[in-house]
Every structure is written in C-alpha cells, then in structure tokens.
Amino acid sequence: MNSTKANPPPEQFEIEGLSVSSGVCEQPQNDSFTFQGALNRANNIYQERLDADFCVGIEGGVEEKNFEMEAFAWVVIKARDGELGKGRSGTFFLPQKVS
Numbered sequence: 001m002n003s004t005k006a007n008p009p010p011e012q013f014e015i016e017g018l019s020v021s022s023g024v025c026e027q028p029q030n031d032s033f034t035f036q037g038a039l040n041r042a043n044n045i046y047q048e049r050l051d052a053d054f055c056v057g058i059e060g061g062v063e064e065k066n067f068e069m070e071a072f073a074w075v076v077i078k079a080r081d082g083e084l085g086k087g088r089s090g091t092f093f094l095p096q097k098v099s
Contacts, residue, residue: 020044022059031072034061035086038074046078054079062094069099 021044022028022037041057049055060073070091077085 016049018045018048020048020057022057024059028059028061030063031061031088034059034063034072035074035076035088037061038076038086039078042076042078052080062099069094 020041023040023044024033024037028034028037037059038057041059042055043057045052045055045057055078057076057078058073060071062069062071064070070093072091073089075087075089079085
C-alpha cells in the first residue's frame with residue numbers, strides 16, 4: 001500500500017531584535033531583579049511592536065553565594081494572549097578576577 005501525505009506549507013517567521021529598557025539596574029545583583037528585568041523587557045517590546053505574536057525578554061544577572069559570584073540568565077516569552085513562558089539558564093561561577 002502506497003499512501004502519500006500532503007506536506008503542510010512551511011511556516012514563516014519574522015524575527016526582529018529590539019533594544020528596550022529592563023527597568024532594573026544595569027547589572028542585576030540577584031535572581032529576583034534578573035527575572036524582573038527579563039519580564040520588563042518582554043512587556044516593553046509590546047509597547048513598540050503591538051502586532052507581535054510573541055515577545056522575548058532576556059536578562060543576565062549575578063548573585064553572591066558563599067563568597068563566590070554566580071552568573072545566570074532569565075528568559076521570558078510573552079504571547080499576545082498573555083500566556084507566559086519562562087526559564088532560567090544554568091548557573092556558573094565567575095573566576096575571582098572577574099567577580
């Protein structure tokens with residue numbers, strides 16, 4: 001038996017990078033501020049691109065733990081309908097000279 005399935009048309013995406021304010025300090029110093037910066041960026045994109053289906057905010061941050069400095073990032077994806085996706089990157093520790 002030979003059956004042929006129709007291939008769906010390829011999806012089209014338009015991706016645009018925008019620089020928007022995070023609303024937090026230039027280098028967030030803890031997890032909460034870093035998350036808030038990513039969320040603010042996603043929300044602020046909608047102020048510039050009301051027609052966007054999804055907006056992605058990314059914010060990198062650092063936090064001191066046991067006399068070491070860890071680095072990480074938060075990513076927030078906000079859909080036009082208000083649905084929110086979020087995730088935190090893996091954590092790595094900065095060398096003493098850097099921190």
